[in-house]
Amino acid sequence: MKFTSLASLSIFALSLLLPVTAAPNDPVNTQKVVTYIQNNPTALNPPCFWSGRTGTHTAQDVVKVFQGPPRNCHTVGDIAKKAGVADPDKTFTYAEWGTLSDAFAKAVAGHVYVLLGKEVNPTSVWLTIEKPALEESLKKKKVTGIEIWEIQADGSTKKISG
DSSP: OOOOOOOHHHHHHHHSSSSSSSSOOOOHEEEHHHHHHHHHHGGSBEEEEEEEEEEEEEHHHHHHHHTTTOOOOHHHHHHHHHOSSSHHHOOOOOHHHHHHHHHHHHHHHEEEEEEEESBBBBHHHHIIIIIHHHHHHHHTTSSEEEOOOOOOETTTTTEEEE
């Protein structure tokens, strides 16, 4: 197999990490969550976005600390549960997560929390969808601040901006 770019090699390598049985395509639940996001803006705040890993510590695991006091922030997965999706991780495809993340990032307001690993995939939903949408909302003053935290080697977090 010949790869014409690092990006095509990266996508191939990522595909090897994905489960053989992908989540079902679920446009009904996807639209249900998008509608919930659009109709319940106050339920989204404070929002929390996450991506990447530092060593063995994934942002998906570490973000749980941000979901409790003092931040009490909500991830798009939390919002999917509020919309009535029992197990979002097993419900949506990668593309559907992109759709949900886009709606979430465009709908949030106020102060935003971001948790990143030292390693973030350049094609991640964070870099390709969420971050650009939040930066646009920041320009329009819908988002008032973006507080970025980074996962450290020991799994702790350190505020790096905002």
